[in-house]
Amino acid sequence: MKKLFIAIALLVCTQNISAQLFTKEKVQNLQNFDKPRFSWGYILGFNLYDFNFDYTEDRIDPDILHDESFGFSVGLLGNMRINDYLDLRLEPMVTFNTRELTFTNPLFASEFEAVREVKSTYVHIPLLLKISTKRINNIKPFIIGGVSTSINLSSNQDNPDDNSSGEFRMKTSTNYYEVGFGIDLYLFYFKFTPSIRGVFAMTDELVPDNDPNSPYTSTIDKMSTRGIFINFTFQ
Secondary structure (H helix, E strand, C coil), X not given: CHHHHHHHHHHHHHHHHHHHHHCCCCCCCCCCCCCCCEEEEEEEEEEEEEEEEEECCCCCCCCEEEECCEEEEEEEEEEEECCCCEEEEEXXXXXXXXXXXXXXXCCCCCHHHHEEEEEXXXXXXXXXXXXXXXXXXXXXXXXXXXXXXXXXXXXXXXXXXXXXXXXXXXXCEEXXXXXXXXXXXXXXXXXXXXXXXXXXXXXXXXXXXXXXXXXXXXXXXEEEEEEXXXXXXXX
């Protein structure tokens, strides 16, 4: 009986706390913040880029190993309100990231031959549709998705040198689709929005080596970027 009484008391307390957090009316910050048709902000965040390789033949072990690291992003936000639940967003940003590729071909005897450091600076321009729930006190969860394009300022696409000279080349322009989720937090002076988004390239980014039988690129059918963006938006 004592254990049953404690369990009932804990259940009642949990229900009371939940009711206070999610149903009790609170003073809303920035009550008219979302009313204007257009609004602006800026974005700071982190990114994690990866490569997905498709090979010309099925392989048990990949020809290329890749090591990812976190980079950072900075950008601007332009938001157009459609209604209380839909917004169209343009989020131009600059992202910086470094990836390391290791080619496992046994012909490569040194690190200079086997390892390529891929430094990327992207001008990334997504057009996104934001679908929000009803505002609950000072929070509003949402999902977001759309398409984007980027210009890789470090692509080396037009560089005549290739992997035989230590230069890994990628195409300058890439198109993506994006999907993610986040939550709007209405603070006393501004709206703060943390979000996470997956970014997936729709096009091949590899510039093959000049030699069609290159031990670096001849076995690759397609190379495309995958990424995760963790953004913090201030409006």
